[in-house]
Amino acid sequence: RLTSTLIRSFLVLVVQINTPAPFLPTALRSYTRNAKRQSLRFLCQKLWIMRITEKYRKALQIGQRLKITTKNREEIYQQLNSKSYFWNSEKKKWEKIRTKSKPPTELIKIRIWADARITEAVASELIEALSKNGLRVMNCSEPYQCYPPKGLESKVYIDFVKNPEESNNPKNGDVVLRGKKK
Numbered sequence: 013r014l015t016s017t018l019i020r021s022f023l024v025l026v027v028q029i030n031t032p033a034p035f036l037p038t039a040l041r042s043y044t045r046n047a048k049r050q051s052l053r054f055l056c057q058k059l060w061i062m063r064i065t066e067k068y069r070k071a072l073q074i075g076q077r078l079k080i081t082t083k084n085r086e087e088i089y090q091q092l093n094s095k096s097y098f099w100n101s102e103k104k105k106w107e108k109i110r111t112k113s114k115p116p117t118e119l120i121k122i123r124i125w126a127d128a129r130i131t132e133a134v135a136s137e138l139i140e141a142l143s144k145n146g147l148r149v150m151n152c153s154e155p156y157q158c159y160p161p162k163g164l165e166s167k168v169y170i171d172f173v174k175n176p177e178e179s180n181n182p183k184n185g186d187v188v189l190r191g192k193k194k
Contacts, residue, residue: 067104068088071092071099071106074092074097092106119150120147122138122171124138124168124170126165128157128165128166131166142172149170149171149172152169153167153170
């Protein structure tokens, strides 16, 4: 009985914080009807699914204007990004960027973050492997030891450049995913 009361109190708090008002009565009715069968974790997951963030709510509004039909968060964010909309978390709004993108850099920047005992060996193997595949090392840092609590790890920064004859700058609007042009 005490556990049930605690769960109900927690539920009311979670519902008030994370869900819009229309979902409140349904969530409470659902809980009281199925209290014996549902665990607290399942219930919290159920309520988390109903949570609508400000970013998502505003994405849906812009998506309606742009005739974007998907309701999936990641898909709508990706479609807005492809239409030059980007989320400004400080201003809490989607902004349309009207400037054209500059061509991408020819540099390939890699950070290796690993156990301090193997960082240098991994870096040298990576340099050797990528050099065989047509990349040239422009810069390689000395290992930087991480601050505690990660004090036994270190980082190495390596900059590669493609050989100029292999360079192919994509045009503005091209989408490159996992090395394949869409």
